[in-house]
Amino acid sequence: MHDPVEQHWHLGPIGVLPTHQGKGIGSRLMECFCKEVDACRSKAYLETDLEKNVRFYEKFGFKVVSESEIFGVTNRYMIRDPQQ
Numbered sequence: 001m002h003d004p005v006e007q008h009w010h011l012g013p014i015g016v017l018p019t020h021q022g023k024g025i026g027s028r029l030m031e032c033f034c035k036e037v038d039a040c041r042s043k044a045y046l047e048t049d050l051e052k053n054v055r056f057y058e059k060f061g062f063k064v065v066s067e068s069e070i071f072g073v074t075n076r077y078m079i080r081d082p083q084q
Helices: 025-039 051-058
Strands: 008-010 043-048 063-070 073-080
Touching: 008 025, 025 043, 025 051, 043 051, 051 073
Parallel strands: 008 043
Antiparallel strands: 043 073, 063 073
């Protein structure tokens, strides 16, 4: 398991239909999520196996803290500290 031991929010999979991507929908979802997490002064955690997702989540303050290979797929584990 890669989940942090301390209390945190776990962001599960989110996605936007390909026909609706590039319109700010995913960014708006993340802004709302981050606002709630920050209001609670909590860390947030997520897992992704796509490099393009890493770049997307980094825009919202997430950082890769570890990686692992599962069935030939690189998984990245990311943490975001509360922002003020």
